[in-house]
Amino acid sequence: MRYTKDHEWVSLAGTIATVGITNHAQDALGDVVFVELPEAGRDVEEGEACSVVESVKAASDVYSPLTGRVVEANQAIVDEPGLVNQAAESSAWFFKIELADPAAFDALMDAAAYQAFLETL
Amino acid sequence: MTDEPLNLTPLDALHRELGGKMVPFAGYSMPVQYPAGILTEHLHCRAKAGLFDVSHMGQASLRGPGAAAALEALVPGDMIGLQPGRQKYTLLMTAEGTILDDLMVANLGEDHLFLVVNASRKHIDLPHIAAHLPKSVMLESHTDRALLALQGPEAVAVLSRFAPEVAAMPFMGFITTRLLGATCHISRSGYTGEDGYEISIPAEHATEIARALLAEPEVMPIGLGARDSLRLEAGLCLYGNDIDETTNPVEAALMWVMSKRRKTDWDFLGANKVRAMLEAGPPRKRVGIQPEGRAPARGHTEIRAPDGSHAGEITSGGFGPSCNAPVAMGYVRADLAAVGTALSLMVRGKPLPARVVALPFFPHRYVR
Numbered sequence: 001m002r003y004t005k006d007h008e009w010v011s012l013a014g015t016i017a018t019v020g021i022t023n024h025a026q027d028a029l030g031d032v033v034f035v036e037l038p039e040a041g042r043d044v045e046e047g048e049a050c051s052v053v054e055s056v057k058a059a060s061d062v063y064s065p066l067t068g069r070v071v072e073a074n075q076a077i078v079d080e081p082g083l084v085n086q087a088a089e090s091s092a093w094f095f096k097i098e099l100a101d102p103a104a105f106d107a108l109m110d111a112a113a114y115q116a117f118l119e120t121l
Numbered sequence: 122m123t124d125e126p127l128n129l130t131p132l133d134a135l136h137r138e139l140g141g142k143m144v145p146f147a148g149y150s151m152p153v154q155y156p157a158g159i160l161t162e163h164l165h166c167r168a169k170a171g172l173f174d175v176s177h178m179g180q181a182s183l184r185g186p187g188a189a190a191a192l193e194a195l196v197p198g199d200m201i202g203l204q205p206g207r208q209k210y211t212l213l214m215t216a217e218g219t220i221l222d223d224l225m226v227a228n229l230g231e232d233h234l235f236l237v238v239n240a241s242r243k244h245i246d247l248p249h250i251a252a253h254l255p256k257s258v259m260l261e262s263h264t265d266r267a268l269l270a271l272q273g274p275e276a277v278a279v280l281s282r283f284a285p286e287v288a289a290m291p292f293m294g295f296i297t298t299r300l301l302g303a304t305c306h307i308s309r310s311g312y313t314g315e316d317g318y319e320i321s322i323p324a325e326h327a328t329e330i331a332r333a334l335l336a337e338p339e340v341m342p343i344g345l346g347a348r349d350s351l352r353l354e355a356g357l358c359l360y361g362n363d364i365d366e367t368t369n370p371v372e373a374a375l376m377w378v379m380s381k382r383r384k385t386d387w388d389f390l391g392a393n394k395v396r397a398m399l400e401a402g403p404p405r406k407r408v409g410i411q412p413e414g415r416a417p418a419r420g421h422t423e424i425r426a427p428d429g430s431h432a433g434e435i436t437s438g439g440f441g442p443s444c445n446a447p448v449a450m451g452y453v454r455a456d457l458a459a460v461g462t463a464l465s466l467m468v469r470g471k472p473l474p475a476r477v478v479a480l481p482f483f484p485h486r487y488v489r
Contacts, residue, residue, distance in 0.1 A: 030154060030158055030159055030346070031158050031159055031160040033160075033417070033440040034415050034416055034417060034440065034447075036416065052416075052469065054416070054417055055159075056160060056163075056346060056347075056350055056439060056440050057153070057159065057346055057439075058419075059417070
């Protein structure tokens with residue numbers, strides 16, 4: 001698992017990266033009531049806003065942590081946004097992307113680096 | 122933002138003990154939610170009873186011969202006709218006929234009015250009122266009092282255990298009584314659309330009374346997050362969002378605060394401007410707006426007419442937990458204000474379908 005400063009997590013299987021928001025992010029947002037996901041087939045750049053997650057309190061963009069093409073979006077969290085609060089770092093993933101450069105995954109923060117980053121906030 | 126330290130309410134330590142997530146609001150450190158979360162808190166308040174700390178709000182007394190007449194010079198509501206033991210919602214006005222603040226006024230009898238004003242406006246309201254008083258009337262700010270709200274269908278059962286006389290109070294009734302030995306002002310009112318009470322308590326007794334109420338099985342502490350979603354579903358204005366110094370009560374759909382006498386005499390600050398808008402018709406109106414999909418439309422979202430022209434702006438919007446849908450209110454051009462009118466909301470650059478609906482979104486359940 002790798003992490004971004006925008007509080008996304010990424011896991012890699014072959015060339016397919018699965019992206020979600022971290023437990024820290026879901027806790028800060030509070031009860032999630034709406035999720036908007038990218039369409040399969042959309043090309044996304046690293047750092048591009050491509051999803052939206054809204055809680056009762058606020059709306060927040062979710063950025064693509066890496067460059068590639070969206071291959072799947074998780075309809076389950078659109079149908080039941082509260083899953084994001086229950087399972088942010090497992091079944092409530094947001095989307096999967098076929099990476100343009102799988103090696104770029106390694107440049108993201110690992111768990112220890114993300115934890116250290118959280119402690120600076 | 123300034124670097125001034127935040128004010129703390131008398132319940133600050135209790136909020137932290139309860140796990141409240143503290144945020145700055147109107148110069149105070151306030152709980153936006155507790156561990157249960159906004160959705161649960163909101164739904165619990167509608168199902169049973171919720172306790173809110175609203176001690177950040179301004180409480181003041183206006184005392185002396187002619188107090189009601191003096192206040193009438195600044196508000197459009199009927200203060201002279203307000204009976205002892207009754208409370209009324211009204212508006213402080215600017216000379217431009219716009220809204221300086223909205224407030225509650227209760228009549229304690231013997232030329233004593235009790236005011237509750239918004240936290241974000243008390244530093245403006247109180248000097249404004251003081252500057253317009255005759256010598257016989259004094260304004261006193263009660264910075265030594267806390268304010269709690271107990272709201273929800275079970276609020277009456279809970280509070281009656283401590284003060285049986287509250288059960289017989291009518292909506293907008295007001296009494297002074299003892300709660301656990303402390304002299305409290307209690308009104309049957311609130312900001313959720315539910316039955317309930319607001320309780321003004323000497324600060325040193327606030328934590329003890331809050332703990333006693335929270336110990337009752339029906340009661341859960343509720344933060345500012347659910348307070349906002351509850352009031353939005355109830356169609357109630359939030360000062361600074363839905364009304365401010367640029368809004369006239371006519372366009373804000375708040376002319377119901379005026380009595381027949383006051384609409385005859387037009388003798389309050391800014392009255393000529395209000396009357397002029399009433400006679401000419403408002404250019405825009407505050408309405409309820411129902412987004413048709415699941416996406417919430419937040420404050421400042423642009424509203425467009427079916428032909429794509431600019432129609433107005435959302436002033437409050439979010440998710441309504443009891444409606445299980447997004448809810449909003451805002452101002453639209455007067456020609457688009459009829460219930461049922463189709464609109465588009467520009468959310469993240471895309472037009473989302475919506476329509477004008479009657480307020481409230483969730484029916485009021487005040488005792489009558």
